[in-house]
Amino acid sequence: MDLLSTLPEECLSEILQRTSPADASRFATVSKGSKSAADSDAVWVRFLPEDLPEIISRSVSPVVYANNKELYFSLCNSPILLDAGKLSFSVKLRNGKKCYMVGARELVIIWCRDIPQYWKLTSHPDSRFSEVALLKVVCWLEIRGTINTRMLSSDTVYGCYLVFKLGRNPYGLQSANAFVRFTNDEVDGDDERAAILGHFARENDRDRHSRTGEAPVRIGDGLTEIAKVHLQRPDGFEQIGRVSVGRGDGWMEVELGSFYNDRGDDGVVETMLLGREGYQGKSGLIVQGIEFRPKS
Known part of the structure; x- marks a missing residue:
């Protein structure tokens, strides 16, 4: 058994925050317990830009999401329009950069x-x-x-x-x-x-x-x-x-x-x-x- 999967969810979450989106996604497939930690908002908010709330406030349309992981992949795959449609914004799949x-x-x-x-x-x-x-x-x-x-x-x-x-x-x-x-x-x-x-x-x-x-x-x-x-x-x-x-x-x-x-x-x-x-x-x-x- 993978020793990481035996750790408490809070510890797993703290570790995964220091990895990458790809690492967190892979770890989510290990077990049911690891999936809960890997999919947590605490992990995925670390992969999103710090100023994302301000960016989203400029969006032409409402940005709807259930959790931070869903928001991350939505911004990777579907750019949003900002500032009355003058710019589009997305994040890079590999690392969440703008x-x-x-x-x-x-x-x-x-x-x-x-x-x-x-x-x-x-x-x-x-x-x-x-x-x-x-x-x-x-x-x-x-x-x-x-x-x-x-x-x-x-x-x-x-x-x-x-x-x-x-x-x-x-x-x-x-x-x-x-x-x-x-x-x-x-x-x-x-x-x-x-x-x-x-x-x-x-x-x-x-x-x-x-x-x-x-x-x-x-x-x-x-x-x-x-x-x-x-x-x-x-x-x-x-x-x-x-x-x-x-x-x-x-x-x-x-x-x-x-x-x-x-x-x-x-x-x-x-x-x-x-x-x-x-x-x-x-x-x-x-x-x-x-x-x-x-x-x-």
Whole structure:
């Protein structure tokens, strides 16, 4: 007999609080007594974010659950909408760390609201948000998203992912640049934005000649990671950079970059996708949002 299963339920609960959701779930199958301890609210509240009550208070719809274990798996499998539908929130199955997706309407998409011939905000049956951004045609593709690091789990490496689909006849989306950086301002100054765009131009020129791939650089006081990304599979030349992959929810995603969130006091994280090489026309992109998700 497993000696752990002979301990009082209170002792088992105290031990399991120091394990992981996977460990607690496995231990629940050992015996009837161990299941009671492993399923207890005292165990599963330790796996949930400490500020979850405040997060749930911002939910668009009531969050209904019978116990903390049910709440945990509900948040893993069914993201909730926050702040009048601007964000979605979920937790990572493996460890309960916080995941956020910023909806398309809250992203800065150049010309999306100004010129209806270029972009259209519309509904989509597969989107968790009320609106997605549909690209009709542009030559300059620029999409930016931000999030405050205080909202995220500390001591965690996060990835930034553009979540999208492609329409019936997409074109011009084979190659773009992306970056992620810390900034203290929600909106860049003109000088810093010009420096970033200038670096993109130099990277594109260098890439066309040498195909040397990614090059981390430092702009201002924020680390900026420059990467080549492909929303469509590139054809006709050697593939360099990050390619899009399928998600379990039927959408696609491509990683725009990553960053380490220490104690959540770094201010604002900004990520950006820029496609304007050769000013080629681009069409057929459907943007659901940008997700900030722990990488482990």
